[in-house]
Amino acid sequence: MKGKTGIFLALLLALIAPDTGRAAADPLSQELTVGTTTPFDGNFFTQMWGNSVTDLDVRTLLHGYDLVEWDAAEGVFRFDPSVVSGAAVTEDSREDRTYVLTICQDLFYCDGTPITAEDYVFSFLLSVSPEMAGLGAGSKNPEYIKGCRSYMEGETPCLTGVRLLDTHTLSVTVSHEYLPYFYELELLDCTPVPIDVIAPGCRVADEGEGVYITNEDETLGKPLFTEELLRRTILDGDTGYLSHPSVTSGPYRLLSFDGETAEFEINPYYKGNSRGERPSIDHLTYKTMPGEKLVDALAKGEVGLISRCVNADVIRKGTDLVQGKLKAAQQQKSLTTAAGGFSMSSYPRNGLSFFSFCCEQEPVDSIRVRQAVACCLDKDALVDEYVGGYGLRADGCYGIGQWMYKLMQQELDDLTVYDLDVEKASELLEQDGWIWNEEGERFDGTRDDVRCKKQKDRYVPLELTLVIPEGNTVVSCLDTVFGAHLAKAGVRLTIRTLPMDEVLDLYYRRKERSCQMIYLASNFDIVFDPSESFKPDTGTEKGIRQYNTTALSDDRLYELAVQLRRTKPGDVEGYCRKWLAFQERFTELLPMIPVYSNAYFDFFTRELQDYNITSSLNWGQAVIHAYLSDPGDP
Numbered sequence: 001m002k003g004k005t006g007i008f009l010a011l012l013l014a015l016i017a018p019d020t021g022r023a024a025a026d027p028l029s030q031e032l033t034v035g036t037t038t039p040f041d042g043n044f045f046t047q048m049w050g051n052s053v054t055d056l057d058v059r060t061l062l063h064g065y066d067l068v069e070w071d072a073a074e075g076v077f078r079f080d081p082s083v084v085s086g087a088a089v090t091e092d093s094r095e096d097r098t099y100v101l102t103i104c105q106d107l108f109y110c111d112g113t114p115i116t117a118e119d120y121v122f123s124f125l126l127s128v129s130p131e132m133a134g135l136g137a138g139s140k141n142p143e144y145i146k147g148c149r150s151y152m153e154g155e156t157p158c159l160t161g162v163r164l165l166d167t168h169t170l171s172v173t174v175s176h177e178y179l180p181y182f183y184e185l186e187l188l189d190c191t192p193v194p195i196d197v198i199a200p201g202c203r204v205a206d207e208g209e210g211v212y213i214t215n216e217d218e219t220l221g222k223p224l225f226t227e228e229l230l231r232r233t234i235l236d237g238d239t240g241y242l243s244h245p246s247v248t249s250g251p252y253r254l255l256s257f258d259g260e261t262a263e264f265e266i267n268p269y270y271k272g273n274s275r276g277e278r279p280s281i282d283h284l285t286y287k288t289m290p291g292e293k294l295v296d297a298l299a300k301g302e303v304g305l306i307s308r309c310v311n312a313d314v315i316r317k318g319t320d321l322v323q324g325k326l327k328a329a330q331q332q333k334s335l336t337t338a339a340g341g342f343s344m345s346s347y348p349r350n351g352l353s354f355f356s357f358c359c360e361q362e363p364v365d366s367i368r369v370r371q372a373v374a375c376c377l378d379k380d381a382l383v384d385e386y387v388g389g390y391g392l393r394a395d396g397c398y399g400i401g402q403w404m405y406k407l408m409q410q411e412l413d414d415l416t417v418y419d420l421d422v423e424k425a426s427e428l429l430e431q432d433g434w435i436w437n438e439e440g441e442r443f444d445g446t447r448d449d450v451r452c453k454k455q456k457d458r459y460v461p462l463e464l465t466l467v468i469p470e471g472n473t474v475v476s477c478l479d480t481v482f483g484a485h486l487a488k489a490g491v492r493l494t495i496r497t498l499p500m501d502e503v504l505d506l507y508y509r510r511k512e513r514s515c516q517m518i519y520l521a522s523n524f525d526i527v528f529d530p531s532e533s534f535k536p537d538t539g540t541e542k543g544i545r546q547y548n549t550t551a552l553s554d555d556r557l558y559e560l561a562v563q564l565r566r567t568k569p570g571d572v573e574g575y576c577r578k579w580l581a582f583q584e585r586f587t588e589l590l591p592m593i594p595v596y597s598n599a600y601f602d603f604f605t606r607e608l609q610d611y612n613i614t615s616s617l618n619w620g621q622a623v624i625h626a627y628l629s630d631p632g633d634p
Helices: 053-062 119-128 131-136 148-152 184-188 227-237 293-300 312-321 369-375 379-386 403-410 423-432 475-489 500-507 555-565 572-589 619-625
Strands: 031-036 068-071 076-080 084-091 096-101 162-166 168-172 202-206 211-215 252-256 261-264 283-288 305-309 333-341 342-348 353-357 391-393 452-455 458-461 463-469 490-497 517-523 591-605
Touching: 031 293, 053 252, 053 261, 053 283, 053 517, 053 619, 068 184, 068 261, 096 119, 119 162, 119 168, 119 202, 119 211, 162 202, 162 211, 168 184, 252 353, 261 555, 293 305, 293 312, 293 591, 305 312, 305 353, 305 619, 312 342, 312 591, 342 391, 369 572, 369 591, 379 475, 379 591, 403 572, 423 475, 463 475, 463 500, 475 490, 490 500, 555 572
Parallel strands: 031 283, 031 305, 463 490, 463 517
Antiparallel strands: 068 076, 084 096, 096 168, 162 168, 202 211, 252 261, 261 283, 305 591, 333 342, 342 591, 353 517, 353 591, 391 591, 452 458
8 A cells, every 4th residue: 555655645845836727718608507406504604513515515616715725636735836825844842833834915805805814814713712612613623723722711812823923924833732643734724714704893913922813993992702793793694604605715706695596706806726727607506406307407408517416316317318328337437428418427425325323312322222223224225226326335434435445445344234134133122121012011023013121110112213304315215125124123213304404403413302313415524534523522512512413422433533633644554554443443333324325426518618527526616627618619
């Protein structure tokens, strides 16, 4: 594995000039409508309140000029040379590592306001502020910044690990306690945030000890930066920056959003990405629609692109539209086919579908119950029914698009696998004490409907509630592949369908949960760092709940996740070994039942040229390079 240099990480301290890339095409009919089946959650500013893939697409369009970028070709993070004009790194006697970054002076928000180092410093401060935590925002991995924990807990008035050195220079100090970190440069991931919009009347100050937020008018008697202020500027449903960000830095700016459709236009002040690419499609519309209508809408010209198709029937219908079958989809390769007036691309998913357990709820707080439930799922039948040959069964916390999966695929054969086995499920439930019926007699599967456990003077039935998003067609086969087998094992299953926003509220633990399982699908970040997802919830840290979605508390799994992130940059072999150890513990504890990881399919009009989704993170990134040709062009 040491020879696989394509995924080695590097700390790039000498910056290169950006590649000018393809020149933007002259505008023709520059309007594109994009369709998806995944509803919006409306988190267009940050993932601190959730991270649905649809919202991520929108954030890619709206927020740009990140300090670092992912180089997919090389498999490394690097400083974005269109944003950072100079960088230096020093290390003190404690081995704290300080990055001093100089920001380019030709960066502007979409309203023409200059972007300076203060905008990045404010972004760091906002993400770890106690005021944001008070609003329920989750701050992921804040401990890496020196002094961050003390600042978050109100022990110090300033964030000592971040400095505002001058108008275009800032520094970030990474604590030695958090090093080594395999994806080290990713710790500097930060896009600018306009303080005048989020915290009007406030400014960032630095008196030599660190940064803090204060009033612009120092004569005011009380601080303006409060939880109440942020509730109004960020969370207001009609004007808040979370769902209606007005002043942004990305290639597009938001025109409107009504919960189902978002419209965008080109940001005229966007100078381009590190390859010198600027968008040429003037107007974008992004809308949700039922899966059965997607391909018809494309055929009729109502949409020009449908993204992330998963369902086998939709994919087959889409391939019919482009007049060809894509047998190679069963292979983990990406290819593009064009025929007639439509094109298609397939690419492996960096995520999976799963049944997430709510481990704070009885009876799934028991590992034996979770394992027994997994033994009642006919996973292979579910995969065949829903994604057919376009997906692969998953038995761990991985996606077939992840580089670790590609390197360690054979080793995954040794993971604990839960095949359909009702007899084994019954044995596990009996071991856990579910041996009675509702009358207090010994459970007999030939006559009794549900198992019970004696708790004090009651016989508590083994009942589970499964929540599924409305419109998800997988529900049509669940009685056959799951419910019927649970019933044979003596488990009573109730399936509830809810709107996606309500499902996500439950999944991210923004509301108290009365269900035991949630069916969803999710994609991983580029950086696979599951330590926050399985950090034991002690109840003392605000914001941890939304990241620890399963509510599992296991010190060993958390430690394995921490060891994974603490791999030295470049030690690919060590990272993969630790990744496999994490997977082994994960499948033993089973905080969720993995179902499948699949190939995504995008279908689009032939007029959408240079749409290179296979080398992009999502369609929001791919569309920056793309353009619309004249419909009459061949």
